[in-house]
Structure formats: C-alpha cells, structure tokens
Amino acid sequence: MDEPILEICNLSIGLNAPAGKEVVDDVSLTVWRRKITCLIGESGSGKSVTSSAVMKLLPGGLRLVGGQILLDGHEMTGANAEQLADLRGRVVSMVFQEPLTALNPVMRVGDQIGELLKIHRPKMGSQERKRRILELLGDVHLPDPPATLMAFPHQLSGGQRQRVVIAMALALEPALIIADEPTTALDVTTQAQILKLFRELMTRHESGILLITHDFGVVTEVADTVYVMQNGQVVEHGSAADILKAPQHPYTRSLIAAVPKYRFRSPLPPSDTPLVSAHDLELTYTTRGFTGRTRQVKALDKVSFNIDPGEVLGVVGESGSGKSTLARTLMLFETPDNGQLQVFGEDATKLRGQALRRYRADVQMVFQDPFKSLNPRRKVGLSLTEGPIENGVSKAEAVGRAHELLDRVSLPRDAMNRFPHEFSGGQRQRICIARALAMRPRLVIADEAVSALDVSVQAQVLALFEGLKNDFGFAMLFITHDLRVASNICDRVLVMHRGRVVEVGPTQTIFTAPQAAYTRELINAIPGEWDLTPAA
Amino acid sequence: MMALVMLGLVIGSAILASWISSADPLSISPRFRYRLPSSEFLFGSDQFGRDIFSRVLHGGQISLMVGFLSAVLAAFFGTLAGLLAGSFRLIDQILMRVMDGLMAIPNVLLAVAIVSLVGPSLVSIVVAICIPEIPRVARLIRAMVLTLREEPYVFAAVSMSIPRWKILLRHVLPGCVAPLVVQFSYMFASAILSEAVLGFLGVGFPSEIPSWGNVIAEGRTAFQRAPWCILFPGIFLSITVLTVNILGDRLRDLLDPRISASRAR
Numbered sequence: 001m002d003e004p005i006l007e008i009c010n011l012s013i014g015l016n017a018p019a020g021k022e023v024v025d026d027v028s029l030t031v032w033r034r035k036i037t038c039l040i041g042e043s044g045s046g047k048s049v050t051s052s053a054v055m056k057l058l059p060g061g062l063r064l065v066g067g068q069i070l071l072d073g074h075e076m077t078g079a080n081a082e083q084l085a086d087l088r089g090r091v092v093s094m095v096f097q098e099p100l101t102a103l104n105p106v107m108r109v110g111d112q113i114g115e116l117l118k119i120h121r122p123k124m125g126s127q128e129r130k131r132r133i134l135e136l137l138g139d140v141h142l143p144d145p146p147a148t149l150m151a152f153p154h155q156l157s158g159g160q161r162q163r164v165v166i167a168m169a170l171a172l173e174p175a176l177i178i179a180d181e182p183t184t185a186l187d188v189t190t191q192a193q194i195l196k197l198f199r200e201l202m203t204r205h206e207s208g209i210l211l212i213t214h215d216f217g218v219v220t221e222v223a224d225t226v227y228v229m230q231n232g233q234v235v236e237h238g239s240a241a242d243i244l245k246a247p248q249h250p251y252t253r254s255l256i257a258a259v260p261k262y263r264f265r266s267p268l269p270p271s272d273t274p275l276v277s278a279h280d281l282e283l284t285y286t287t288r289g290f291t292g293r294t295r296q297v298k299a300l301d302k303v304s305f306n307i308d309p310g311e312v313l314g315v316v317g318e319s320g321s322g323k324s325t326l327a328r329t330l331m332l333f334e335t336p337d338n339g340q341l342q343v344f345g346e347d348a349t350k351l352r353g354q355a356l357r358r359y360r361a362d363v364q365m366v367f368q369d370p371f372k373s374l375n376p377r378r379k380v381g382l383s384l385t386e387g388p389i390e391n392g393v394s395k396a397e398a399v400g401r402a403h404e405l406l407d408r409v410s411l412p413r414d415a416m417n418r419f420p421h422e423f424s425g426g427q428r429q430r431i432c433i434a435r436a437l438a439m440r441p442r443l444v445i446a447d448e449a450v451s452a453l454d455v456s457v458q459a460q461v462l463a464l465f466e467g468l469k470n471d472f473g474f475a476m477l478f479i480t481h482d483l484r485v486a487s488n489i490c491d492r493v494l495v496m497h498r499g500r501v502v503e504v505g506p507t508q509t510i511f512t513a514p515q516a517a518y519t520r521e522l523i524n525a526i527p528g529e530w531d532l533t534p535a536a
Numbered sequence: 537m538m539a540l541v542m543l544g545l546v547i548g549s550a551i552l553a554s555w556i557s558s559a560d561p562l563s564i565s566p567r568f569r570y571r572l573p574s575s576e577f578l579f580g581s582d583q584f585g586r587d588i589f590s591r592v593l594h595g596g597q598i599s600l601m602v603g604f605l606s607a608v609l610a611a612f613f614g615t616l617a618g619l620l621a622g623s624f625r626l627i628d629q630i631l632m633r634v635m636d637g638l639m640a641i642p643n644v645l646l647a648v649a650i651v652s653l654v655g656p657s658l659v660s661i662v663v664a665i666c667i668p669e670i671p672r673v674a675r676l677i678r679a680m681v682l683t684l685r686e687e688p689y690v691f692a693a694v695s696m697s698i699p700r701w702k703i704l705l706r707h708v709l710p711g712c713v714a715p716l717v718v719q720f721s722y723m724f725a726s727a728i729l730s731e732a733v734l735g736f737l738g739v740g741f742p743s744e745i746p747s748w749g750n751v752i753a754e755g756r757t758a759f760q761r762a763p764w765c766i767l768f769p770g771i772f773l774s775i776t777v778l779t780v781n782i783l784g785d786r787l788r789d790l791l792d793p794r795i796s797a798s799r800a801r
Contacts, residue, residue, distance in 0.1 A: 360697045375707050377793060
C-alpha cells in the first residue's frame with residue numbers, strides 16, 4: 001500500500017500584524033508516493049504560501065498560527081535550522097516557476113548540480129559525481145548531456161532550463177518534489193513535455209509530487225488527486241477524475257468553466273480593401289559578440305498576411321517564433337529590411353513626422369505584463385488622458401472618454417485618482433485596454449495580453465475584448481502562445497515558427513484540419529483532452 | 537524625524553552664527569592658544585587662540601553652501617547630459633566621450649587646476665568641485681534612461697504619439713529620481729569633504745574665511761596636543777553627512793508611490 005510522504009494537518013498561517021487575517025486557514029492535505037497531487041487556485045488563494053510553509057520558507061510578514069506539517073515522518077513546524085538544511089534537498093526539493101531566475105547565471109549547469117551533491121553527499125568522488133550529473137541530465141531528456149554539463153543557463157532555451165531545474169530537484173532523490181507553477185512560463189509544446197517528464201520521473205524515483213497551478217488544463221493532464229483552494233481554504237478535494245467529472249463546490253465549477261473551450265466563430269467574408277496588407281516582410285537581427293563575431297537571427301522571414309477591417313487575426317507560435325517582432329514591426333518600432341507593409345492604404349514603412357504620429361495614434365498596443373505597461377508613478381487618470389490630449393483632444397473630452405471607458409471595462413470612475421499598484425493584474429490589464437481605446441484606434445495589437453492573467457480573469461478579459469471590438473469596430477492582431485485562447489477570439493489564425501508563416505487560415509480549419517506538421521504538433525500539445533467540436 | 541531635527545539644528549546654527557557666538561572667528565589672541573573647552577571657549581581654541589565654536593558655526597555657512605551648490609549643479613547638469621545622451625544616439629557618442637575624458641583626470645587634480653586658474657572664491661570652488669561629479673551623474677542617468685526606455689509603458693507612450701521630450705520628462709525622468717536622490721546626498725557630503733581637501737592643499741578658502749574643511753586641516757597638525765581642534769568640526773561634518781544621507785533615503789522612498797503606500801499601511 002502507498003504511504004503518505006507529506007501530511008499537512010489544520011495548517012493556519014496569518015499576517016504578522018495584530019488582527020491580521022489568516023492567509024491560509026485550516027488547510028489539511030496529503031501527498032502520496034508515486035502520486036501527483038495538484039493544488040489549484042487563483043493568485044492570492046494561498047497555494048504558494050502553503051507550499052513554502054512545507055520548506056519553512058515563509059515570506060516575511062507571515063507567521064505560522066497553528067497546525068502540523070509531517071514530512072516523511074519529520075515534524076517540520078518545530079524543526080531547527082540544522083534539521084531543515086538536511087531535509088531540504090534530501091527529502092524535499094522545489095521547482096520554481098521562472099526557470100531563468102532559479103538558476104545562477106554565471107555558473108555552469110554541471111557545477112550547479114554538482115554543488116548540491118558536494119554538500120549533501122560529501123563522500124562522493126568527483127568521477128562518480130560527474131557520472132551522476134550526466135545520468136540526471138539524461139533522465140530529464142536533455143539532448144547531449146556532456147554538452148549541457150558545460151553550458152551556462154543563458155545558452156539553453158526556457159524548456160531546457162526548466163529541465164535543468166528539475167534535474168537539480170531530483171539530484172538527491174527527494175521523497176517529495178514541490179513544483180510551483182512549473183510550466184506557466186513555458187509555451188505549450190514545452191509544457192506538454194515537462195508534464196510528461198514529471199509523470200515518468202515520479203514512477204522511476206518513487207517520489208510524490210505536489211504540483212501548484214492555476215490551470216485546470218494541467219490538472220486534467222497529470223493529476224491523481226486535486227485540492228482546490230480559495231481564499232486560504234481548501235474548498236474541495238478528491239481524485240482528479242471525480243472532481244473533473246462532478247465538481248461539487250461552485251468555485252471549482254467556475255474554475256473548470258473558465259478553462260478556455262474551443263469556440264469557433266464563423267469567419268468574416270474577405271474584404272476587398274484589407275486594413276493591413278503585408279507582403280514578404282523580412283527582418284534580420286544582427287548581434288555582435290565580444291570578439292566581434294556576428295550572429296544573425298532571422299526574426300521575420302518572408303511574412304505575408306492581410307487583416308481585414310473589423311477582423312481579429314491570431315498569431316500563434318512558440319517563444320522566439322517572431323510573433324513579438326511582427327507586432328513591433330506593425331507599430332513601426334522596427335523597420336523591415338525587405339518587403340511591403342501597406343496599412344490603411346499607405347506604405348507604412350515610408351511614414352515620417354506628422355504622418356508617422358497620425359499612424360501611431362491609429363495603431364494601439366496592449367502589452368503582456370500589466371505590471372510593467374503602466375507607469376507606476378503616474379495616476380491612472382493621467383495615463384488614460386495623456387494620449388488623447390497630446391493628439392488634439394480637449395482635456396474635458398479626454399476625461400469624459402476616460403470615464404466612459406472605465407465604465408465600459410467595469411472599473412470605478414475614482415480609479416482615475418489611484419496609482420497602478422493599487423489594482424490587481426486583471427484590473428490593470430483593463431486599464432491598459434482602456435488606455436489603448438482612448439486613442440480611438442483602428443487597429444489594436446494585443447501581444448500576449450491575457451497570458452499573465454489567471455485563467456478565470458483571462459476569460460473575462462477575452463469577453464471584454466470581444467465586446468469592445470463590436471462596439472468600437474477596430475481590427476485586432478492577437479498574439480498568443482495559447483491556442484485555446486486564440487480559438488476564442490480569432491477569426492483567422494496565423495501560425496509562426498522560426499520567423500516563418502507556417503500556416504494561415506480560418507480558426508476552425510486550423511484546429512480541425514491543420515495542414516502543416518508543426519501546427520498539428522502545437523494542437524496536440526494543448527494540455528487536457530478537449531473536444532474539438534465547437535461548443536454551442 | 538530625528539535626522540531632520542539634527543540637520544535643522546546644524547543649518548540653523550550656521551545661519552545664526554553671528555548671533556549665537558559673540559566671539560569673532562578671526563580674532564587672534566596668542567595668550568589663549570590651545571585652551572581646553574570651557575565656558576569661555578565652548579569648543580576650545582586653536583593655535584592662534586581663535587574660538588573654535590565660533591569658527592565651526594561660521595564655517596558651516598561656507599561648507600553647507602559649497603556642499604549644497606555643488607551637488608545641485610552637478611545633479612542638474614549631469615541629469616541634463618544623461619537624459620540627452622540616453623535618448624539621442626549622436627549626442628551620446630560625443631557627450632559621453634567628453635565625460636570619459638573628464639573622468640580620466642583625477643578629481644582633486646582637476647579641481648586644483650581650476651581653482652589655481654581663476655583663484656579661490658565661492659564660485660570657483662563650487663565649480664571646481666562640481667565638474668568632476670557631472671560625469672558620474674550623467675553616466676548614472678544615461679544608464680537609467682537606457683533601461684527605462686525599454687519599459688512597455690514608454691512604448692505605450694510612443695505609440696500614443698506623445699512628443700519625445702514629453703516622454704522624457706513624464707515617463708523617463710521620474711524613474712531616475714530615486715538613484716539621483718541617493719547620488720545627490722552622496723555628492724552633498726563628498727563636496728564638503730572635497731572642499732576640505734582643497735583647503736588642505738592650499739587652494740581652498742584662505743584661513744580668514746573659516747570652513748569646516750580648513751578648520752579641520754589646521755587642527756590636524758595639533759591633533760595630539762589639542763584634539764578638540766579637530767573633534768568639534770568633525771562632529772558637525774559627520775552629523776551633516778549622516779543626516780543628509782538618511783534624509784536622502786527617506787526622500788527616495790517617499791517619491792516612490794509603491795513604497796510610500798506600503799509604509800502607510
């Protein structure tokens with residue numbers, strides 16, 4: 001019979017301040033060997049705090065109020081620094097969300113894994129240690145382990161870095177691996193591989209895995225047991241199959257409902273006068289190394305597409321496929337080396353001075369990171385009215401527009417006098433959308449505009465985009481790495497891979513009858529099993 | 537709060553020096569050389585029998601003025617240069633090479649050269665101390681501008697067709713304030729010390745115009761015999777430097793809406 005590796009009983013964690021409310025309230029959960037336990041909830045639900053309590057790595061300002069944490073038979077709440085140092089790494093290890101920041105950028109990958117072994121297995125000889133590192137790198141399916149051993153983190157891709165982090169987590173064969181949103185920062189194809197890897201490693205190393213996520217797609221893919229957290233409490237738990245089939249708690253149901261379903265729209269009839277018409281765009285970035293060696297990256301390679309008035313064109317692809325470069329080119333932040341770009345009937349690459357300013361006012365962008373795309377030192381009202389005022393709109397009218405848009409994006413009007421940091425990620429993204437629309441643009445470029453948001457917030461923002469598009473009648477270039485999202489909002493989809501257009505066509509055709517092998521690979525990688533027949 | 541009171545006391549005592557201390561900071565009386573601190577000579581007297589209390593208070597006027605003016609001027613011109621260099625590539629090439637050239641000359645050497653060229657006066661000493669600081673500020677601000685201009689909110693501003701200079705003033709400059717304030721408090725302190733160095737090298741203010749710098753420089757020779765000659769101006773100097781630094785840090789936090797909000801909570 002399986003044995004539990006981690007038992008959390010009635011754990012409560014509160015703010016340090018007097019009368020602080022409890023961030024984690026009476027949470028009990030169990031992780032078994034050879035099982036993946038998923039802890040799911042939105043940001044702020046206390047899931048990460050719970051997991052950091054296991055490692056006794058509570059962020060400052062929080063304190064343990066009560067409860068017990070039994071890790072492989074050891075009581076963690078009362079453990080001293082020495083016991084902790086021994087338990088961390090040997091019995092429990094962690095995989096973090098952002099693989100770039102979790103690795104030391106100036107240390108070779110092999111040395112970083114070796115360091116762990118050196119500390120916890122001092123008796124291991126250097127030859128043996130090297131053999132063990134190579135074995136670990138092979139375990140996580142990194143291509144060419146001897147080469148990876150000598151590589152620095154920046155020389156690896158995001159997925160490869162996450163594999164290295166996992167290899168580090170496995171180095172001491174811990175009984176429990178805690179993975180905090182391990183695939184959120186990765187694109188779909190990589191995410192699928194990493195999740196598969198977790199399953200495989202768990203059976204081989206006899207570990208238990210506590211996986212923290214906000215995406216039910218991930219849960220369907222790998223989970224054995226699921227705990228759903230809301231506002232610091234576990235509202236529902238049970239086997240993954242049961243919860244997915246018959247969720248009891250309304251919150252669980254809303255989370256499952258929030259996972260983007262395929263919902264294809266009937267394509268618009270093609271227009272004779274496209275808003276944007278790009279033909280054979282080419283853009284090459286040249287970087288020069290310290291030794292003067294030049295390296296060329298083709299960010300755009302013969303890219304051609306049209307956007308009709310009122311249409312939403314989706315651009316999907318992995319990171320590094322040239323999606324963002326395409327957006328920057330349309331914004332005229334970059335000048336293409338070759339090719340024609342006709343926007344609003346003008347040759348966009350030749351615009352200068354006043355014409356360029358007019359063009360920019362007509363094309364607005366919504367950025368990925370809502371925490372960075374608003375000036376943190378300016379009140380929201382200033383951000384919303386600044387653009388229109390600079391473009392000849394009177395102050396009174398600009399304020400009027402801002403009020404109207406705040407109503408439209410369901411934010412209170414007094415948001416005008418507050419700073420961006422007073423809003424949540426989803427609210428900020430609404431502000432960014434309002435800011436873009438205050439310019440009354442004809443084309444909106446959304447660069448991963450919902451990728452940084454929780455799944456449930458994602459659905460709301462997508463619906464908002466849709467409604468606004470119908471009201472204001474702008475066309476949109478919607479960039480995303482998430483095909484589920486793309487299917488919800490795009491009329492047509494353009495698939496990019498390494499700067500090239502792999503395939504372009506109506507959304508439904510792309511999903512149900514993909515022509516290119518790469519498109520098929522992308523679609524198969526989507527987490528969860530999804531019915532490809534369109535929902536009503 | 538404590539820091540504000542202390543700095544206020546130091547500045548107040550410098551401004552009101554003539555009223556607080558009745559003794560003439562310049563009157564020489566060889567009879568009273570190296571007197572211990574007493575009710576007559578509150579901080580003792582120096583090798584010419586001059587009242588150190590009075591010299592320290594009067595010296596504060598010069599020292600604080602030099603420190604404040606040099607820091608303000610260096611911060612202003614440095615920020616201007618940094619903003620221009622960070623936003624226009626051609627200006628960057630020319631301006632930053634000039635700055636590199638300035639930085640290649642040792643600070644004190646440059647200051648000595650400038651003062652000996654035009655003679656010691658408040659203006660020449662402030663200029664001499666401020667010029668070597670400008671490249672440091674310029675480099676700092678330029679680096680900040682280069683980082684901030686890659687922020688999405690700056691791209692958003694560009695896409696709203698906001699003129700370049702307004703983007704610089706509204707979106708880029710405010711982000712530079714925090715490091716600038718820290719640099720300012722450092723420059724304020726170091727300018728007071730630089731003035732002392734110049735005084736020591738004989739190109740600062742003559743001993744008829746007391747400043748903390750030259751009072752310390754003169755007292756240095758008699759340190760073993762009369763430590764009070766150097767102790768009291770030293771205390772004033774330390775308090776000023778310390779409080780300016782503390783206030784600089786506080787000001788930096790206050791100017792950041794994110795931090796001041798979390799403090800308030």
